[in-house]
Amino acid sequence: MGKTSKWFAVRAELNTRERTIFGIGSFLLPILLWCIVSYTPFIWHPKVLVEDPGGVDYFQVGMLVDKSVFIDEFAKMQSQNLLVPRGEPANPIYLPAPHLVAKAFYTAFTTAPEQKDSPWLHESLWHSIKIIFWGFVISSLFGVPLGIISGTYATLGRLNEPFIEFFRYLPAPAFGALAVAVLGIYDGPKIAIIVIGTFFQQVLIVANTTRKLDATVLEAALTLGTRGPRLLTRVVVPGILPDLFRDQRILLGWAWTYLIVAELIGTSTGITWFITQQARYQHFDNVYAAIMMIGILGFGTDLLLARLGRRLFPWDRSLDRS
Amino acid sequence: MNDETILPSYLEQSEAVRSRFDRIKQREVILEVRNLCKRFAAKGGDVEALRDINFKVHRREFICVIGPSGCGKSTLVRTLAGLEQHSSGDVLLDGKPVQGSGQDRGMVFQGYSLFPWLTVKKNVMFGPEMNGRGGDEAERDARLWLELVGLEKFADAYPHQLSGGMRQRVAIARALVNQPRILLMDEPFGALDAMTRAKMQAHLLDIWRNIDITVLFITHDLDEAIFLADRILVLKAHPGEVQEVIEVPVPRPRSAVSFSSPEFRTTKARLEELIHPATVQESAEEQVIKPHMIRFTNVTDNVE
Numbered sequence: 001m002g003k004t005s006k007w008f009a010v011r012a013e014l015n016t017r018e019r020t021i022f023g024i025g026s027f028l029l030p031i032l033l034w035c036i037v038s039y040t041p042f043i044w045h046p047k048v049l050v051e052d053p054g055g056v057d058y059f060q061v062g063m064l065v066d067k068s069v070f071i072d073e074f075a076k077m078q079s080q081n082l083l084v085p086r087g088e089p090a091n092p093i094y095l096p097a098p099h100l101v102a103k104a105f106y107t108a109f110t111t112a113p114e115q116k117d118s119p120w121l122h123e124s125l126w127h128s129i130k131i132i133f134w135g136f137v138i139s140s141l142f143g144v145p146l147g148i149i150s151g152t153y154a155t156l157g158r159l160n161e162p163f164i165e166f167f168r169y170l171p172a173p174a175f176g177a178l179a180v181a182v183l184g185i186y187d188g189p190k191i192a193i194i195v196i197g198t199f200f201q202q203v204l205i206v207a208n209t210t211r212k213l214d215a216t217v218l219e220a221a222l223t224l225g226t227r228g229p230r231l232l233t234r235v236v237v238p239g240i241l242p243d244l245f246r247d248q249r250i251l252l253g254w255a256w257t258y259l260i261v262a263e264l265i266g267t268s269t270g271i272t273w274f275i276t277q278q279a280r281y282q283h284f285d286n287v288y289a290a291i292m293m294i295g296i297l298g299f300g301t302d303l304l305l306a307r308l309g310r311r312l313f314p315w316d317r318s319l320d321r322s
Numbered sequence: 323m324n325d326e327t328i329l330p331s332y333l334e335q336s337e338a339v340r341s342r343f344d345r346i347k348q349r350e351v352i353l354e355v356r357n358l359c360k361r362f363a364a365k366g367g368d369v370e371a372l373r374d375i376n377f378k379v380h381r382r383e384f385i386c387v388i389g390p391s392g393c394g395k396s397t398l399v400r401t402l403a404g405l406e407q408h409s410s411g412d413v414l415l416d417g418k419p420v421q422g423s424g425q426d427r428g429m430v431f432q433g434y435s436l437f438p439w440l441t442v443k444k445n446v447m448f449g450p451e452m453n454g455r456g457g458d459e460a461e462r463d464a465r466l467w468l469e470l471v472g473l474e475k476f477a478d479a480y481p482h483q484l485s486g487g488m489r490q491r492v493a494i495a496r497a498l499v500n501q502p503r504i505l506l507m508d509e510p511f512g513a514l515d516a517m518t519r520a521k522m523q524a525h526l527l528d529i530w531r532n533i534d535i536t537v538l539f540i541t542h543d544l545d546e547a548i549f550l551a552d553r554i555l556v557l558k559a560h561p562g563e564v565q566e567v568i569e570v571p572v573p574r575p576r577s578a579v580s581f582s583s584p585e586f587r588t589t590k591a592r593l594e595e596l597i598h599p600a601t602v603q604e605s606a607e608e609q610v611i612k613p614h615m616i617r618f619t620n621v622t623d624n625v626e
């Protein structure tokens with residue numbers, strides 16, 4: 001069996017080296033595509049970057065014009081025997097080349113903000129992280145205990161869950177105006193949106209995880225004389241801890257996705273403010289860099305938490321490949 | 323040789339065995355079950371899982387409950403443990419009706435019942451801690467019991483690092499360190515391989531011989547039941563009722579040799595009669611559609 005048919009065997013298992021290689025490849029592929037589109041002039045490149053305006057009066061150096069317009073002007077100049085414009089094929093401004101984005105990663109932090117009192121990028125980023133943190137913590141403070149109790153006691157579960165299921169379908173951004181009216185325009189409504197977006201899912205997921213706890217473990221505890229609240233604190237909670245950790249990790253990922261929407265409510269702050277500002281000034285390389293920063297931050301946190309989970313809970317086999 | 327024809331009746335007991343049973347009957351009754359019934363609702367009306375179960379268990383007796391699948395053995399032991407509620411009848415422990423589950427009725431389950439987040443030693447300490455005997459005393463008792471089951475070296479290991487037989491030994495230690503009045507065992511060796519099972523049976527008898535514990539053991543393995551038990555409660559299915567209570571005539575102490583003794587064989591024959599009765603004559607239609615093979619191989623290519 002050749003290498004290729006081995007890789008395409010159904011449900012094949014990859015060894016660590018293969019997993020790493022394919023994992024890195026997963027990131028290299030889109031970057032490769034991006035490089036191809038950016039650096040090969042005959043792929044796409046629908047615009048022309050003007051280097052020498054020639055005789056065209058409205059052309060300026062560094063301007064991007066449509067290819068058809070450039071060709072027309074070129075022909076016009078030629079026919080009138082004036083200086084012809086010179087230019088290079090280029091992609092539209094909203095698709096910067098990879099090296100420009102890479103440079104922007106650094107310059108975005110070092111360039112002073114356009115307006116005197118505006119926050120620097122690292123301040124914006126920190127603000128965003130604080131919003132996510134508080135939103136998630138407040139949601140978990142109420143969501144996790146409620147989920148565990150709903151999952152353990154059928155009566156309380158049935159009392160809570162139908163309404164929470166319903167509320168889950170109300171989109172969090174819809175509460176934006178309400179949140180501003182109640183909590184003001186600064187950080188309050190932003191945190192509230194993240195809480196609303198996370199809390200209801202959290203209760204249902206944690207309740208489900210709690211219900212999945214092996215009944216035999218609970219029954220063993222009962223026959224050893226465990227009663228009442230001790231069952232919850234000494235058996236249920238330690239029993240579901242690995243799965244609860246995994247659930248929280250996934251929910252944190254979802255909370256991240258509410259970040260941008262939340263930051264548009266009330267005053268614009270944080271990384272979203274930075275992105276909208278830079279988009280307004282057409283510095284799309286900064287926009288790409290900022291979006292990627294959010295991604296790297298979220299993804300990096302997730303990986304670290306996954307590794308931590310494997311370390312903390314060595315008895316849970318299901319964490320092995322997540 | 324002279325096997326089947328001259329087997330004694332399973333009701334015949336030698337002098338030693340008879341006097342032993344008399345001594346047992348003198349002891350106080352630990353567990354009494356009176357008119358126990360368990361019904362539960364299902365599609366198409368009520369299902370009677372247990373009907374009118376009556377029996378008594380004396381102190382330090384070893385009782386096995388046996389029966390075909392679906393006869394309610396598990397339901398019975400779970401009801402005794404307090405994990406399920408019976409519909410009517412009484413379960414009396416030391417003369418007092420039981421309320422829910424508790425430390426007085428310890429239980430060993432068939433599957434994985436150890437707490438995976440605790441070490442072996444902490445697992446065994448769990449019961450005493452829950453019942454207020456915490457700290458050093460609990461740790462001392464736990465270490466003692468781990469030594470008794472031969473696992474003192476694994477005190478700080480986690481359950482997922484142990485084999486099936488070792489896990490069941492920890493489960494037994496965990497139940498017994500709690501000083502229950504009766505130990506209920508729901509097919510505890512069912513998931514183990516034959517050799518480990520044999521070792522665990524000998525080990526269990528060793529424990530039972532040396533401490534003041536009464537055991538109620540559920541199994542579907544006839545050999546296991548006869549080897550371990552003083553008395554065997556035979557249940558029948560649909561609905562679950564006591565078919566017979568058999569006093570095992572095999573003399574103690576028992577060993578591997580006991581399996582071939584005439585008392586053992588006659589008891590086993592009786593159990594098989596009760597549990598797997600001879601099948602009824604097949605009707606004419608069933609005989610016609612009996613499967614039969616046609617020969618596909620070469621005439622000279624034989625395997626037997």
